[in-house]
Amino acid sequence: MKKSVSTTTRSVDRRSFMKTGLLTGGAAAVGVGLLANKSSAQERGRLNPGDAAILRFLAAAELIESDLWTQYAELGGIGNNPPIEVDPNESLNPYQSALSNLDTDGPQYIASNTLDEISHANFINAYLESRGAEPVNFRQFETLKGSTATGSSGKLRLTNLMHLNVDTSWFVRYRSTTNPDLGATFSQAVTLNGVTAIPRNDNDFNGTANSNFPVAGSNDHIQAIANTAAFHFGMIEAGGTSLYAAMSQKVTDPEVLKITLGIGGDEIAHFLEWVDFAGNGVQGPVAPFTDNISGLTFPDFFANPPLQPPSLVQPSLIFPVPCEFIDSRLPQVAVIRPLTDKFAGATAAVASLTADGLFTGQSRQFLATLQQLAYEADAAIRL
Numbered sequence: 001m002k003k004s005v006s007t008t009t010r011s012v013d014r015r016s017f018m019k020t021g022l023l024t025g026g027a028a029a030v031g032v033g034l035l036a037n038k039s040s041a042q043e044r045g046r047l048n049p050g051d052a053a054i055l056r057f058l059a060a061a062e063l064i065e066s067d068l069w070t071q072y073a074e075l076g077g078i079g080n081n082p083p084i085e086v087d088p089n090e091s092l093n094p095y096q097s098a099l100s101n102l103d104t105d106g107p108q109y110i111a112s113n114t115l116d117e118i119s120h121a122n123f124i125n126a127y128l129e130s131r132g133a134e135p136v137n138f139r140q141f142e143t144l145k146g147s148t149a150t151g152s153s154g155k156l157r158l159t160n161l162m163h164l165n166v167d168t169s170w171f172v173r174y175r176s177t178t179n180p181d182l183g184a185t186f187s188q189a190v191t192l193n194g195v196t197a198i199p200r201n202d203n204d205f206n207g208t209a210n211s212n213f214p215v216a217g218s219n220d221h222i223q224a225i226a227n228t229a230a231f232h233f234g235m236i237e238a239g240g241t242s243l244y245a246a247m248s249q250k251v252t253d254p255e256v257l258k259i260t261l262g263i264g265g266d267e268i269a270h271f272l273e274w275v276d277f278a279g280n281g282v283q284g285p286v287a288p289f290t291d292n293i294s295g296l297t298f299p300d301f302f303a304n305p306p307l308q309p310p311s312l313v314q315p316s317l318i319f320p321v322p323c324e325f326i327d328s329r330l331p332q333v334a335v336i337r338p339l340t341d342k343f344a345g346a347t348a349a350v351a352s353l354t355a356d357g358l359f360t361g362q363s364r365q366f367l368a369t370l371q372q373l374a375y376e377a378d379a380a381i382r383l
Contacts, residue, residue, distance in 0.1 A: 050380030057377035077111035098226035279315030
């Protein structure tokens, strides 16, 4: 779904966007009275421990996603639902322009993805309370300093987007005919270690101008940051896609299964958009380019594929390629992968996010709390 990119600078009132409050602290604020009362739990029945553990970890994961996506939305997102008033005198910042080089609707997609994750967190927590279970609240762990670039709210964060080790193997995995659940391993599509995915301060808005970029206002340095974000978007949503599918296999209560399948389906929708989005950063007209400040290089995967066969990184392959599944002797089929606890379960998700650098600077108490939630979710079995 690659879109033509207009060189016309879009105007948007980001201050009005932030005034709505939908992206400022909403993730942990479960609506008071939303099904959460004792009579509701008595009428609808209490959750069994396994289903409660699964939903509690999913709530934790959604709070983490809400926090990181809010940071992306503050600096790179535009638009809202309902639509905001537009200030004709305010232009896209360089980060928004760089994201728009990957897709003209990219900043809107970021805002929409953020609102989705916040809704997931709020719903699961409210549902837990409605069934007599404890919700998850990470407010005490919002201690990390975030970006100071213009547009950031300046609030303390749960996650860190400025020291990432982005696992880009998902880009290769979904173009491969092999499956991690059956022992396959995958190379990195592009190496992104110790990098930032958001402008850390206003200095990051500056860099060497590149006339090849379709949207005016972007430059090599901020484009490298936007490309890093694009691959991080795909990594996060690929993980969420597999996590919900893995947890759904353990659920007992049909209503809880409806939740994991329903929200999991939304995670798949997110993932497919970011597959396309990241691919646009490694083909013309954006790529190839090198950021002289960070040293990051993004080649044109069509002209200079980093892996063989070239189909393993072909940007236009945005749907899952059929692969081995269940048993390698069976016909190949297009599926989500991985799906097993070893690679897609709660503990695996925590390990992946930790290796990503998302929790750089977080307390041992937070990591221990998250690991305990993951252990209890993985221990759940279908009754």
